[in-house]
Amino acid sequence: MVFIAHRGLKKDAVENTKKAFMAAALSDEYDAIECDIHMTKDRLFVVHHDDTLKRIYNLDVKIKDESFDTLDKMLGGDLISLQEFLTICKTHNKKAIIEVKQVFELEDLMTLLDTINLFENLRYAIISFNLTYLKYLRVLSEAELHLLAGELTEPLFEEAKRFNLNLALHYQYVDMYVVHKAHRAGLKVNVWTLKNLDDIEKMQKLEVDYITKD
Structure with missing residues:
Protein backbone atom coordinates (compact mmCIF):
# COMPACT_ATOMS: atom_id res chain seq x y z
CA MET A 1 0.00 0.00 0.00
CA VAL A 2 1.39 3.35 -1.08
CA PHE A 3 0.75 6.57 0.84
CA ILE A 4 0.68 9.69 -1.33
CA ALA A 5 1.35 13.19 0.03
CA HIS A 6 -1.43 15.30 -1.53
CA ARG A 7 0.18 18.44 -3.01
CA GLY A 8 3.12 17.82 -0.68
CA LEU A 9 3.07 18.28 3.09
CA LYS A 10 1.12 21.45 3.80
CA LYS A 11 1.31 21.77 7.58
CA ASP A 12 4.06 24.38 7.44
CA ALA A 13 4.11 25.17 3.72
CA VAL A 14 1.94 26.36 0.86
CA GLU A 15 0.57 23.50 -1.23
CA ASN A 16 2.38 22.56 -4.45
CA THR A 17 5.55 24.46 -3.53
CA LYS A 18 9.14 23.34 -3.18
CA LYS A 19 8.90 23.61 0.61
CA ALA A 20 5.82 21.35 0.71
CA PHE A 21 7.41 18.81 -1.62
CA MET A 22 10.69 18.76 0.29
CA ALA A 23 8.83 18.15 3.54
CA ALA A 24 7.13 15.14 1.94
CA ALA A 25 10.38 13.97 0.36
CA LEU A 26 12.08 13.90 3.76
CA SER A 27 9.19 12.08 5.45
CA ASP A 28 9.28 8.32 5.97
CA GLU A 29 5.47 8.28 6.05
CA TYR A 30 5.07 8.75 2.30
CA ASP A 31 6.32 6.73 -0.65
CA ALA A 32 4.82 9.09 -3.23
CA ILE A 33 4.13 12.80 -3.73
CA GLU A 34 1.26 14.24 -5.77
CA CYS A 35 1.33 17.46 -7.75
CA ASP A 36 -0.95 19.25 -10.22
CA ILE A 37 0.26 20.71 -13.51
CA HIS A 38 -0.92 23.40 -15.92
CA MET A 39 0.70 24.83 -19.05
CA THR A 40 1.91 28.40 -19.24
CA LYS A 41 1.51 30.66 -22.26
CA ASP A 42 4.96 29.59 -23.45
CA ARG A 43 3.92 25.93 -23.09
CA LEU A 44 5.93 25.02 -20.03
CA PHE A 45 4.51 22.79 -17.32
CA VAL A 46 4.19 24.42 -13.92
CA VAL A 47 2.97 22.99 -10.66
CA HIS A 48 -0.22 24.59 -9.38
CA HIS A 49 -3.67 23.22 -8.56
CA ASP A 50 -6.01 25.95 -9.80
CA ASP A 51 -6.04 27.50 -13.25
CA THR A 52 -5.58 30.92 -11.64
CA LEU A 53 -3.41 32.33 -8.84
CA LYS A 54 -6.41 33.78 -6.99
CA ARG A 55 -7.02 31.26 -4.19
CA ILE A 56 -3.42 30.84 -3.07
CA TYR A 57 -1.82 34.18 -3.97
CA ASN A 58 -4.84 36.52 -4.35
CA LEU A 59 -3.83 37.39 -7.91
CA ASP A 60 -6.42 37.46 -10.70
CA VAL A 61 -4.07 35.82 -13.17
CA LYS A 62 -4.69 32.81 -15.38
CA ILE A 63 -1.70 30.51 -15.71
CA LYS A 64 -2.35 29.84 -19.39
CA ASP A 65 -2.23 33.58 -20.19
CA GLU A 66 1.27 34.28 -18.84
CA SER A 67 4.79 33.00 -19.47
CA PHE A 68 6.67 30.98 -16.88
CA ASP A 69 9.11 33.83 -16.19
CA THR A 70 6.29 36.34 -15.73
CA LEU A 71 4.46 34.07 -13.31
CA ASP A 72 7.66 33.31 -11.42
CA LYS A 73 8.38 37.01 -10.97
CA MET A 74 4.84 37.60 -9.72
CA LEU A 75 5.35 34.95 -7.07
CA GLY A 76 8.83 36.03 -6.08
CA GLY A 77 10.43 32.83 -7.32
CA ASP A 78 7.89 30.61 -5.54
CA LEU A 79 6.67 28.93 -8.74
CA ILE A 80 7.97 25.42 -9.29
CA SER A 81 8.38 23.74 -12.66
CA LEU A 82 7.51 20.13 -13.38
CA GLN A 83 11.22 19.40 -13.82
CA GLU A 84 11.98 20.74 -10.35
CA PHE A 85 9.24 18.56 -8.86
CA LEU A 86 10.52 15.47 -10.66
CA THR A 87 14.06 16.22 -9.52
CA ILE A 88 12.90 16.23 -5.90
CA CYS A 89 11.09 12.91 -6.36
CA LYS A 90 14.01 11.28 -8.15
CA THR A 91 16.60 12.53 -5.65
CA HIS A 92 14.62 11.26 -2.67
CA ASN A 93 13.30 8.07 -4.32
CA LYS A 94 9.66 9.08 -4.11
CA LYS A 95 7.09 8.09 -6.71
CA ALA A 96 5.83 11.12 -8.62
CA ILE A 97 2.05 11.32 -8.98
CA ILE A 98 1.32 13.92 -11.66
CA GLU A 99 -2.21 15.21 -12.10
CA VAL A 100 -2.73 16.80 -15.51
CA LYS A 101 -5.12 19.72 -15.19
CA GLN A 102 -4.83 21.54 -18.50
CA VAL A 103 -2.94 21.45 -21.79
CA PHE A 104 -3.52 23.51 -24.93
CA GLU A 105 -3.49 20.56 -27.33
CA LEU A 106 -3.33 16.81 -26.96
CA GLU A 107 0.12 16.89 -28.56
CA ASP A 108 1.34 18.72 -25.47
CA LEU A 109 1.01 15.40 -23.65
CA MET A 110 3.90 14.13 -25.77
CA THR A 111 5.98 16.93 -24.27
CA LEU A 112 4.90 15.78 -20.83
CA LEU A 113 6.14 12.26 -21.51
CA ASP A 114 9.38 13.58 -23.00
CA THR A 115 9.95 15.64 -19.86
CA ILE A 116 9.33 12.68 -17.57
CA ASN A 117 11.58 10.44 -19.65
CA LEU A 118 14.51 12.76 -18.96
CA PHE A 119 14.51 11.25 -15.45
CA GLU A 120 15.84 7.74 -15.86
CA ASN A 121 14.30 5.10 -13.58
CA LEU A 122 11.88 7.61 -12.08
CA ARG A 123 8.82 5.96 -10.56
CA TYR A 124 5.71 7.83 -11.61
CA ALA A 125 2.02 7.75 -12.48
CA ILE A 126 -0.04 10.25 -14.46
CA ILE A 127 -3.56 10.92 -13.22
CA SER A 128 -6.42 13.02 -14.55
CA PHE A 129 -10.16 13.57 -14.52
CA ASN A 130 -9.88 14.09 -18.28
CA LEU A 131 -10.52 10.74 -19.94
CA THR A 132 -9.51 12.11 -23.35
CA TYR A 133 -6.06 12.98 -22.00
CA LEU A 134 -5.62 9.51 -20.56
CA LYS A 135 -6.74 7.75 -23.74
CA TYR A 136 -4.23 9.79 -25.73
CA LEU A 137 -1.47 9.02 -23.25
CA ARG A 138 -2.27 5.32 -23.43
CA VAL A 139 -1.75 5.36 -27.19
CA LEU A 140 1.64 6.98 -26.64
CA SER A 141 2.86 5.05 -23.64
CA GLU A 142 2.54 2.06 -21.34
CA ALA A 143 2.95 4.38 -18.35
Whole structure:
Protein backbone atom coordinates (compact mmCIF):
# COMPACT_ATOMS: atom_id res chain seq x y z
CA MET A 1 0.00 0.00 0.00
CA VAL A 2 1.39 3.35 -1.08
CA PHE A 3 0.75 6.57 0.84
CA ILE A 4 0.68 9.69 -1.33
CA ALA A 5 1.35 13.19 0.03
CA HIS A 6 -1.43 15.30 -1.53
CA ARG A 7 0.18 18.44 -3.01
CA GLY A 8 3.12 17.82 -0.68
CA LEU A 9 3.07 18.28 3.09
CA LYS A 10 1.12 21.45 3.80
CA LYS A 11 1.31 21.77 7.58
CA ASP A 12 4.06 24.38 7.44
CA ALA A 13 4.11 25.17 3.72
CA VAL A 14 1.94 26.36 0.86
CA GLU A 15 0.57 23.50 -1.23
CA ASN A 16 2.38 22.56 -4.45
CA THR A 17 5.55 24.46 -3.53
CA LYS A 18 9.14 23.34 -3.18
CA LYS A 19 8.90 23.61 0.61
CA ALA A 20 5.82 21.35 0.71
CA PHE A 21 7.41 18.81 -1.62
CA MET A 22 10.69 18.76 0.29
CA ALA A 23 8.83 18.15 3.54
CA ALA A 24 7.13 15.14 1.94
CA ALA A 25 10.38 13.97 0.36
CA LEU A 26 12.08 13.90 3.76
CA SER A 27 9.19 12.08 5.45
CA ASP A 28 9.28 8.32 5.97
CA GLU A 29 5.47 8.28 6.05
CA TYR A 30 5.07 8.75 2.30
CA ASP A 31 6.32 6.73 -0.65
CA ALA A 32 4.82 9.09 -3.23
CA ILE A 33 4.13 12.80 -3.73
CA GLU A 34 1.26 14.24 -5.77
CA CYS A 35 1.33 17.46 -7.75
CA ASP A 36 -0.95 19.25 -10.22
CA ILE A 37 0.26 20.71 -13.51
CA HIS A 38 -0.92 23.40 -15.92
CA MET A 39 0.70 24.83 -19.05
CA THR A 40 1.91 28.40 -19.24
CA LYS A 41 1.51 30.66 -22.26
CA ASP A 42 4.96 29.59 -23.45
CA ARG A 43 3.92 25.93 -23.09
CA LEU A 44 5.93 25.02 -20.03
CA PHE A 45 4.51 22.79 -17.32
CA VAL A 46 4.19 24.42 -13.92
CA VAL A 47 2.97 22.99 -10.66
CA HIS A 48 -0.22 24.59 -9.38
CA HIS A 49 -3.67 23.22 -8.56
CA ASP A 50 -6.01 25.95 -9.80
CA ASP A 51 -6.04 27.50 -13.25
CA THR A 52 -5.58 30.92 -11.64
CA LEU A 53 -3.41 32.33 -8.84
CA LYS A 54 -6.41 33.78 -6.99
CA ARG A 55 -7.02 31.26 -4.19
CA ILE A 56 -3.42 30.84 -3.07
CA TYR A 57 -1.82 34.18 -3.97
CA ASN A 58 -4.84 36.52 -4.35
CA LEU A 59 -3.83 37.39 -7.91
CA ASP A 60 -6.42 37.46 -10.70
CA VAL A 61 -4.07 35.82 -13.17
CA LYS A 62 -4.69 32.81 -15.38
CA ILE A 63 -1.70 30.51 -15.71
CA LYS A 64 -2.35 29.84 -19.39
CA ASP A 65 -2.23 33.58 -20.19
CA GLU A 66 1.27 34.28 -18.84
CA SER A 67 4.79 33.00 -19.47
CA PHE A 68 6.67 30.98 -16.88
CA ASP A 69 9.11 33.83 -16.19
CA THR A 70 6.29 36.34 -15.73
CA LEU A 71 4.46 34.07 -13.31
CA ASP A 72 7.66 33.31 -11.42
CA LYS A 73 8.38 37.01 -10.97
CA MET A 74 4.84 37.60 -9.72
CA LEU A 75 5.35 34.95 -7.07
CA GLY A 76 8.83 36.03 -6.08
CA GLY A 77 10.43 32.83 -7.32
CA ASP A 78 7.89 30.61 -5.54
CA LEU A 79 6.67 28.93 -8.74
CA ILE A 80 7.97 25.42 -9.29
CA SER A 81 8.38 23.74 -12.66
CA LEU A 82 7.51 20.13 -13.38
CA GLN A 83 11.22 19.40 -13.82
CA GLU A 84 11.98 20.74 -10.35
CA PHE A 85 9.24 18.56 -8.86
CA LEU A 86 10.52 15.47 -10.66
CA THR A 87 14.06 16.22 -9.52
CA ILE A 88 12.90 16.23 -5.90
CA CYS A 89 11.09 12.91 -6.36
CA LYS A 90 14.01 11.28 -8.15
CA THR A 91 16.60 12.53 -5.65
CA HIS A 92 14.62 11.26 -2.67
CA ASN A 93 13.30 8.07 -4.32
CA LYS A 94 9.66 9.08 -4.11
CA LYS A 95 7.09 8.09 -6.71
CA ALA A 96 5.83 11.12 -8.62
CA ILE A 97 2.05 11.32 -8.98
CA ILE A 98 1.32 13.92 -11.66
CA GLU A 99 -2.21 15.21 -12.10
CA VAL A 100 -2.73 16.80 -15.51
CA LYS A 101 -5.12 19.72 -15.19
CA GLN A 102 -4.83 21.54 -18.50
CA VAL A 103 -2.94 21.45 -21.79
CA PHE A 104 -3.52 23.51 -24.93
CA GLU A 105 -3.49 20.56 -27.33
CA LEU A 106 -3.33 16.81 -26.96
CA GLU A 107 0.12 16.89 -28.56
CA ASP A 108 1.34 18.72 -25.47
CA LEU A 109 1.01 15.40 -23.65
CA MET A 110 3.90 14.13 -25.77
CA THR A 111 5.98 16.93 -24.27
CA LEU A 112 4.90 15.78 -20.83
CA LEU A 113 6.14 12.26 -21.51
CA ASP A 114 9.38 13.58 -23.00
CA THR A 115 9.95 15.64 -19.86
CA ILE A 116 9.33 12.68 -17.57
CA ASN A 117 11.58 10.44 -19.65
CA LEU A 118 14.51 12.76 -18.96
CA PHE A 119 14.51 11.25 -15.45
CA GLU A 120 15.84 7.74 -15.86
CA ASN A 121 14.30 5.10 -13.58
CA LEU A 122 11.88 7.61 -12.08
CA ARG A 123 8.82 5.96 -10.56
CA TYR A 124 5.71 7.83 -11.61
CA ALA A 125 2.02 7.75 -12.48
CA ILE A 126 -0.04 10.25 -14.46
CA ILE A 127 -3.56 10.92 -13.22
CA SER A 128 -6.42 13.02 -14.55
CA PHE A 129 -10.16 13.57 -14.52
CA ASN A 130 -9.88 14.09 -18.28
CA LEU A 131 -10.52 10.74 -19.94
CA THR A 132 -9.51 12.11 -23.35
CA TYR A 133 -6.06 12.98 -22.00
CA LEU A 134 -5.62 9.51 -20.56
CA LYS A 135 -6.74 7.75 -23.74
CA TYR A 136 -4.23 9.79 -25.73
CA LEU A 137 -1.47 9.02 -23.25
CA ARG A 138 -2.27 5.32 -23.43
CA VAL A 139 -1.75 5.36 -27.19
CA LEU A 140 1.64 6.98 -26.64
CA SER A 141 2.86 5.05 -23.64
CA GLU A 142 2.54 2.06 -21.34
CA ALA A 143 2.95 4.38 -18.35
CA GLU A 144 0.92 3.89 -15.20
CA LEU A 145 -2.25 5.97 -15.61
CA HIS A 146 -5.03 6.66 -13.10
CA LEU A 147 -8.54 7.79 -14.01
CA LEU A 148 -9.77 10.29 -11.43
CA ALA A 149 -13.46 10.21 -10.57
CA GLY A 150 -15.75 10.72 -7.64
CA GLU A 151 -17.92 7.64 -7.90
CA LEU A 152 -17.21 4.69 -10.19
CA THR A 153 -19.91 4.36 -12.83
CA GLU A 154 -20.22 1.39 -15.15
CA PRO A 155 -19.31 3.40 -18.29
CA LEU A 156 -16.18 4.72 -16.58
CA PHE A 157 -15.25 1.23 -15.41
CA GLU A 158 -15.56 -0.13 -18.95
CA GLU A 159 -13.31 2.65 -20.27
CA ALA A 160 -10.80 2.00 -17.49
CA LYS A 161 -10.64 -1.68 -18.38
CA ARG A 162 -10.33 -0.97 -22.09
CA PHE A 163 -7.44 1.46 -21.69
CA ASN A 164 -5.81 -0.13 -18.63
CA LEU A 165 -6.44 2.83 -16.35
CA ASN A 166 -6.16 2.41 -12.60
CA LEU A 167 -9.00 3.97 -10.60
CA ALA A 168 -8.52 7.06 -8.44
CA LEU A 169 -11.81 7.44 -6.57
CA HIS A 170 -13.20 9.53 -3.74
CA TYR A 171 -12.89 7.34 -0.66
CA GLN A 172 -16.53 7.83 0.35
CA TYR A 173 -17.60 5.87 -2.73
CA VAL A 174 -15.16 2.99 -2.24
CA ASP A 175 -16.24 -0.23 -0.57
CA MET A 176 -15.25 -3.89 -0.71
CA TYR A 177 -17.32 -4.43 -3.86
CA VAL A 178 -15.54 -1.63 -5.75
CA VAL A 179 -12.08 -2.81 -4.68
CA HIS A 180 -12.77 -6.43 -5.61
CA LYS A 181 -14.28 -5.39 -8.92
CA ALA A 182 -11.21 -3.35 -9.81
CA HIS A 183 -8.75 -6.00 -8.69
CA ARG A 184 -10.55 -8.71 -10.64
CA ALA A 185 -10.09 -6.54 -13.72
CA GLY A 186 -6.38 -6.12 -12.96
CA LEU A 187 -6.76 -2.48 -11.95
CA LYS A 188 -5.40 -0.77 -8.86
CA VAL A 189 -7.44 1.51 -6.59
CA ASN A 190 -6.23 4.91 -5.42
CA VAL A 191 -8.48 6.70 -2.90
CA TRP A 192 -8.51 10.45 -2.29
CA THR A 193 -8.30 12.59 -0.18
CA LEU A 194 -8.19 11.27 3.38
CA LYS A 195 -7.74 13.46 6.44
CA ASN A 196 -8.45 11.32 9.52
CA LEU A 197 -7.17 8.05 10.94
CA ASP A 198 -10.53 6.24 11.02
CA ASP A 199 -11.03 6.66 7.28
CA ILE A 200 -7.44 5.65 6.58
CA GLU A 201 -7.79 2.47 8.63
CA LYS A 202 -11.04 1.65 6.84
CA MET A 203 -9.34 1.95 3.44
CA GLN A 204 -6.42 -0.15 4.65
CA LYS A 205 -8.83 -2.92 5.64
CA LEU A 206 -10.33 -2.78 2.15
CA GLU A 207 -6.81 -3.32 0.77
CA VAL A 208 -6.77 -0.39 -1.61
CA ASP A 209 -3.46 0.12 -3.40
CA TYR A 210 -2.92 3.85 -2.89
CA ILE A 211 -4.08 6.25 -0.20
CA THR A 212 -3.85 9.95 -1.04
CA LYS A 213 -3.96 11.98 2.14
CA ASP A 214 -3.43 15.41 3.60
